Amino acid sequence: MSELHKFLFEGLPVRGMLVRLTDAWQEMLARREAGQEHPAALRDLLGEMTAAAVLMQANIKFNGALVLQVFGDGPVKLAVAEVQPDLSFRATAKRVGDVNDGDRLEALLNVHGQGRCAITLDPKDKFPGQQPYQGVVPLHGDQREPLQKISEVLEHYMLQSEQLDTKLVLAANGEIAAGLLIQRLPIEGEGNLEGRRNEDDIGLSDAYNRISILASTLTSEELLTLDANTILRRLFWEEDLRRFEPQQPRFACTCSRERVVGMLRGLGRPEADDILAESGQIEIGCEFCGQHYRFDAVDVGQLFTPDHEQAAGSGTLQ
Numbered sequence: 001m002s003e004l005h006k007f008l009f010e011g012l013p014v015r016g017m018l019v020r021l022t023d024a025w026q027e028m029l030a031r032r033e034a035g036q037e038h039p040a041a042l043r044d045l046l047g048e049m050t051a052a053a054v055l056m057q058a059n060i061k062f063n064g065a066l067v068l069q070v071f072g073d074g075p076v077k078l079a080v081a082e083v084q085p086d087l088s089f090r091a092t093a094k095r096v097g098d099v100n101d102g103d104r105l106e107a108l109l110n111v112h113g114q115g116r117c118a119i120t121l122d123p124k125d126k127f128p129g130q131q132p133y134q135g136v137v138p139l140h141g142d143q144r145e146p147l148q149k150i151s152e153v154l155e156h157y158m159l160q161s162e163q164l165d166t167k168l169v170l171a172a173n174g175e176i177a178a179g180l181l182i183q184r185l186p187i188e189g190e191g192n193l194e195g196r197r198n199e200d201d202i203g204l205s206d207a208y209n210r211i212s213i214l215a216s217t218l219t220s221e222e223l224l225t226l227d228a229n230t231i232l233r234r235l236f237w238e239e240d241l242r243r244f245e246p247q248q249p250r251f252a253c254t255c256s257r258e259r260v261v262g263m264l265r266g267l268g269r270p271e272a273d274d275i276l277a278e279s280g281q282i283e284i285g286c287e288f289c290g291q292h293y294r295f296d297a298v299d300v301g302q303l304f305t306p307d308h309e310q311a312a313g314s315g316t317l318q
Contacts, residue, residue, distance in 0.1 A: 004058055004087065004247045005228050010240040012207040013185040016215075018228050019054050021047070021089075021177040024251040028091065029174065031290035039099040040174075042076055045108060047172020048150050049081040050091045051179035054249050055168075056119070056154075057083040059181065064123040064132075070150065072115030072139065075099050076108045082288075085124075088252035090288040105139060105153070106146040113146070115139035117153045135161045151179075158183075165205065167212040171220035178223045180231070182215045184208040211239070253289035260284050260293045261303060269304045276300060 002024040007016050025047060032038065038046065053068040060066075062085065069080045075097030083089045099108065109115040117139060122132040137157045140146050147153050151168040158166040165184040172178070184205050214235050222231065232241065264272055264282065275282050282295040295303070 002249045003228060004054060004249055005232070006058065006244040006247075007232070008242045009207070009211060009236075010242050012211070012239075013205060014208050014211050015183055015185055016211075017055050017058060017181045018231060019051050019058075019179050019249065020228060021051060021054070021249060022175070024089070024249055025050070025172075025177045026175060028089075028251040028289075031288075033290060038093060038095075040101055041103040041108065042079070042093055042095060042099050043174065044172045045070075045076075045105070045150060046079055046081065046091050046093055047177030048170035048179070049079060050083075050089055051170055051172065051177045052150060052154055052168060052181075053081040053083045053091075054087055054089055055179050055181045057085070058087060058247065059183070060121075062121055062123075063125065064121055067118075067120040067122060069118045069120070070105075070109055070115065070139070070153070071118070072109035072111070073113075074107060074109045074111040074115070075103075079109070083249075084252070084254075087247055087249040089249060090251065090253050092287045094287075104148040105150060106148055110139040110146055113138075113140065113144075117150075117157065119157065137161065165208050165212070167215050169215060169218050169223060171223040173224060176224050180215055180218060180223065182208070182212055211236070253286060253291065255286040255289060255291055257293050264295065264300070264303055269300075272300050272303070 002021045004017060004019045009015070029037075029043070037043070049068050049070070053066055056068070057066040065082055065084055067080060067082045069078065071078045075095060076099065077094045077096045079091075079093040081089065081091040105115070115138065116136055118134055118136045120132050120134045123130065135157065137153065137160065139153055141152075141156060147156065149170070151170045154168055155166050158164045167182040169180040170178070218231065218235060226234075263284075272282065276297055282300065283292055285292045
């Protein structure tokens with residue numbers, strides 16, 4: 001079962017989280033149509049991004065979606081992982097070129113140095129005029145050196161944008177996506193992506209530095225094969241951990257026929273009729289979950305009847 005474990009180091013300004021996505025990750029991968037599976041290097045990147053996004057969503061008090069994206073100028077145009085407040089997640093990627101086994105972040109998205117990582121917080125109940133919060137960082141370090149792991153990018157993001165020391169260990173394959181997060185607690189509460197900062201303590205916490213070094217010894221193989229209790233015991237057997245009740249992340253998609261109807265109405269009747277004339281039906285597939293929505297001529301005709309338009313305008317369709 002997929003699990004997320006939160007814990008604190010008693011008496012120290014350090015917190016941690018460990019996530020292991022098993023059945024939920026496998027379910028998401030199984031939604032890909034035969035022949036449309038992601039190459040291994042891209043699949044593993046998506047898994048690491050999904051694990052990281054779950055960790056970050058669980059790390060904040062925010063009623064909305066957290067969206068982690070990387071985009072650039074390589075054979076992968078875009079990879080995105082989205083996590084809701086209840087830790088339901090989905091992820092997908094768009095590939096425009098060949099991906100080879102062993103390709104790392106630079107080869108996948110940052111071939112010419114144009115790659116970027118964006119973290120977006122999109123509130124569920126927006127105020128009028130309210131825009132989602134977004135932070136964007138390049139896929140390189142302070143010396144313009146290309147970063148090869150998404151964990152390095154996110155550590156750099158947290159340090160540069162949020163002034164928080166963070167250690168991330170991520171790993172994924174076709175069976176599991178997992179991650180360990182260790183973070184120095186800010187003095188002003190437990191906010192990080194919410195904008196609370198404390199620059200004075202960056203890199204100066206002996207407790208955080210010691211625990212971060214311990215976390216760094218965790219190998220990808222251990223993260224993928226050992227259960228949570230074994231990992232935490234091996235890494236922090238000398239520490240006094242306060243652990244909390246595990247949470248269960250799950251795969252879920254927010255697509256629906258109603259949303260597709262709204263999109264078709266946005267296209268307009270002439271364009272919808274053109275697609276019908278060419279193909280006999282309109283078929284739209286969700287890139288996140290693989291669900292297909294089909295509309296024949298009768299369906300399309302009903303979409304553009306006055307009664308249907310009135311219902312959509314009243315908020316029935318969203």
